[in-house]
Amino acid sequence: MAAFSYFAFTAAFITLGVALLAYLWATVGQQKRAARVATVFSYNSAALLTASLGSRWIAAGHAPYSNQFEFATSFAWGTLATYLYLEFKYRLKSLGAITIAIAFGLLVYASTLPARIDPLIAALQNNILILHVGSAVISYGAFACAFAAGLLYLLNRNDRVAWLPAREVLDEIGYKAIIIGFPAQAMLLILGAVWAYTAWGRYWGWDPKETAALVTWLIAAFYLHARAQRGWHGTRSAVVLMVLFGAVVFTFSGNLFLGGLHAYSGL
């Protein structure tokens, strides 16, 4: 099972690389056929990654969140899944050039890490954690898509770049990604609080990692209010999306410089 998991990971990795090239070609070269190839390869990669994580789950007897390799792979999966959902909904492929690059980057990072299956330390033996990490996978994936939309928006100054989608559409997709990510991020925080309450009898402790996740959520709330109350759209909103993704990266890699209670999971 473990061997199969690693095999599926490698296959997903290669497939996603092909998808990335195809997305780039499709976007910059305006190739419709390349875009179809890109989508097919992304779906295959998503399926392989699902198989890899699933077989790992079975082999280890616990959900794949015991080390950084598993986190990086899960987050790649989340980015891929939310992207494919948005692509399916909006039939818009140029976002793929960036989101697939992020997912691919995560897989590259994962491939540099030891892929061994670790047992779960005492504090992590809790089913709430499956949902906690699952929410993170969805919210970070969604925020990565929002980032991609914002970035393309900023690149497409004055709608002059012909091979990029219309800015109006990008602006909306950014919003749609946020309304997926925002409740998921809220669930992440809440389930983290539930777990902390079970493990330590306190639901919130201003632990650096949970605080960073709260900042991320507040930035998303800021984005929503700027949009609803002040009519922020376009460039300003896109900049907020950049900051938001910066916060996600900061939170994800937070234990490198923050320490705190999350350190023991390597995340």
Add this chain to the structure above:
Amino acid sequence: MLLIGLIAGGVFAGTVIMQAPASVAASPDNFAAWLAQPRGKYGEPWAALFGALDLYRVFSSLWFRALLAVLTLSVVVCTVNRMPGIVASVTRPTVRVPERLFERAPLRAELSVATADAGQAHAVASRVLRANRFRVVPWQDGDAPAVFADRNRFGKYGTFINHIGIVSILGAAVMGGAFGWRDDGFMVPEGSTRAVGHGTTLSLKSESFDDEYWPQGMAKDFRSEVVLYDDGAEVARKTIRVNDPLDYKGIRFHQAFFGPAAVMRVRDGEGKVVHEDGVALGYELKGGAGADGTPGSPISRNGGYFTLGRRNGLPTLAVWVVMPANIREADPEIPAGSVRLEIFEPRQARPSAIETLPQGETREILGHTFEFVRERQFSGVQISYNPAVNLIWLSCGLMVLGSMAVFYFPLRRVWVRVDPTPAGARLRVAAVTNKDVLFAREFERLTLAIDRELDQHRVNKDGAA
């Protein structure tokens, strides 16, 4: 909006700038001493600037609390202000719109119907909208039958549920802080019982403590068998683990940490046992004062104390029990399997006696006979009581469900107007939206569906004719 930005900034500052631990921040003296750390890390003038802005204890600072209070207030004000408008727009929507809307709306379509009359076209449009989960309100503008249709109108109320949830989370947090309590350093040696305190009549006994590890050395399981007594009567018994606390009337006992303990027996001059109990060696002593007050070894040790007798409100003796912490690294002064006793008399800064005592042996010190019976472990338990925690979960649920209602059940409104023409009818559809590709697509689908139904109508009519 600005507020949310400010709070995000404040919380962010609290993440990147080192924070004083809560125990330090609570005491002015300790906090002043702690300030040396950021000075070393950030250098001047930054350290002083951060200090002046109270950025070392963001989450207990006055400005942060004030910000949260203002936030709470403004959420309340916003919500109350918006309520009448939103309620009115849901319960009494703008059903009648002027004809211009059909010429100017961002989403609009026009179908000319040659074979059906206005009434039939109106019925078709209503049927299609209803089939797409719209609520349909017919109306009449002069001789033109018209339709107002909306979907997900109650989704709008989600915004109240969401914001009420936020306010109530903050409120519940304040309540929990005011009426709850917690004890992070509760230690019970195996076989001993300790009073819980905090105004309760509870006491907790640890029957045993066990720790287990994976072959790789990582912690696999920590568990304590505990028994809870209320006024001396057993009321609960459970094996508590890291993720599985004992809950008794809202007071929760969490397995949190552990360490060594020593069982000590003390007899007085007549040979009567005056003390027989475990002492949790929960303090880590490092390079502290050595045997006679001289700077001690850098070897780390564990220590704990118990007291004996009581005269004029003070114990007659305080006994520190110290044990080497690391079995791999031999302690030059305390052999493995022995404890060192440092015995203090009232109001003395230095111990009156220091003795090293191997397990199982007795020693006469200051008129008492001390015996180190055996080594055990203690269970470190975090005890917490938070009467508002269920309110927190409820509020969190409201917050998330409320925002999901707004996000995933967006209000959709469509107006249809059918003007009779000499040739049949002219059917127009309009919708107002703030740029929503998905709705634009749905709008297209809806008009196509109406068109198709009208076609069928024509076929049926032709067939009948």
